[in-house]
Amino acid sequence: MDFGLSPEQEAIVEGVAAICRRFGDDYWRACDDEARFPRDFHRAMAEAGFLGITMPEAFGGAGLGVTEAALMMHTVARHGGGMAAASSIHINMFGPHPIVVHGTPEQQARWIPPLVAGTDQACFGVTEPNAGLDTTSITTFATRVPGGYRVNGRKMWTSTGQVANKILLLARTTKKEEARRPTEGITLFYTELDRSKVDVKRIPKMGRAAVDSNMTFIDDLFVPEEDRIGEEGRGFSYILDSLNPERILLAAEAVAIGQDALDRAARYGRDRVVFGRPIGQNQAIQHPLAECWTALESAWLMVMKAAWLYDNGKPCGAEANAAKLLGGRAGHNACLQAVLTHGGMGYAKEYVVERLLREVLICRIAPVSEQLVLSFIAERVLGQPKSY
Structure with missing residues (x-):
């Protein structure tokens, strides 16, 4: 049993630590006091290639595992930035995984490189005010229309919704009572966060003011069919x-x-x-x-x-x-x-x-x-x- 790090893993820790040391306590205090997203830190991590640590190499990522991502995120949170630093980037580590596993080659080529480069920022539209951890009880609904879907509903605790331009969105395409099982009839989308159809309201909260959390109101959002991940009804x-x-x-x-x-x-x-x-x-x-x-x-x-x-x-x-x-x-x-x-x-x-x-x-x-x-x-x- 080997508890040591490989040379590659040590290089990740050292490289991330070097970036983190550029952003001291005063930087993170200001981000917290001003409720300001740490854009400079996010940009530095993107420019160093760390936002793609778990992404496929074919699309500009490093193709590494969760172990390397854990070492990276541990290092990020270890240098004074806390959850503000971690939350500004950690959706890149796990959020797009359904795209990597279930997305088509066209979707992967379209979506992954901008995430790796940091030019796209995604938020996570899963939790709902009346469902909480009972994800099968979400009521946000995507109705089939020509060319795609019309989505209506509400999401809660949508992190980075103020700065994101994309949303990983979970919605029902079959009502729970009409599905064979509660976990069926739920569909996953990755699409543009069209602010003319999506109202994102910031939630004042106890901590991590630098990274926003939001109530999200979706009103007749059109999602093209090509923005659906995998098969309809299997999003859960x-x-x-x-x-x-x-x-x-x-x-x-x-x-x-x-x-x-x-x-x-x-x-x-x-x-x-x-x-x-x-x-x-x-x-x-x-x-x-x-x-x-x-x-x-x-x-x-x-x-x-x-x-x-x-x-x-x-x-x-x-x-x-x-x-x-x-x-x-x-x-x-x-x-x-x-x-x-x-x-x-x-x-x-x-x-x-x-x-x-x-x-x-x-x-x-x-x-x-x-x-x-x-x-x-x-x-x-x-x-x-x-x-x-």
Whole structure:
């Protein structure tokens, strides 16, 4: 069992880290304060070719696996940018996967190169206000018309909808009650985000202000037939291709944010002197930070195991979900402990850890709840009856 990185993987980590070091705490603080998309960072990653790390080489990508994507996203989130940095680019890692797997050669040639170059930005239109995690209950509907479809409906938590020009859109083409199974009759599209037909309203939120989240109202949007991915009615199965990579990458980001916060807390513990001694000399400071380190390292091992399984074509649902659960919790606990270690200054923006705490909380909520993760593992691994 080899826990080391290959020369190619080390080069990815070093190359991404070099870019990230160009964007310091002041940059990310300004993006957060101004709710400004980190365009300069996004452009730098695109120009270095990293947006295509998992895309086929035939279309300008690197053709690498989820392991390399996880290493890349871990590095991105490790250098102070937190979820703002990660969320600005990570849809490129998992979102277009249905295009790679199920798109026609014409679609791949048309869609993938602009994503790799960063000239196209995509948003993810899946979640709905009255469906939540129950994707089979979406009601956004695509009606057949000559040459394509007319789509009407609503989406929720559409990230990067303010800056995107494309949308990966999931819609029903058969009503749920008329389908043979709840998972049937759902169709996947990748199409232009026509703002004359799509109203994208920003949601004010607790953290990650730099990367917008939105309520999306779709009113009579025409989608050409050539923008449908795969067969009509099979979109639910296609979207599943993205779910395990998404969980793995989010877990890698959560671990990285926790490690960044832990580094800041450890540094503060060495430097902050109270009652004539560094606060890090006190076990009340040492022990919680040491526990955070062990939890983060353990979660990272699960991330790497899940990524290895995925890249080697082996089942990884339980591991990907476990990585998301462990990574989210470990990252959140480390950020919380970092704030507490800083005391009153942990509440100050100057020391960054308050922003990391606000942003890492996303990793415990999205893209799937901890309760559904535990239900999945109980059912699929431990053989328990389905509870929902």
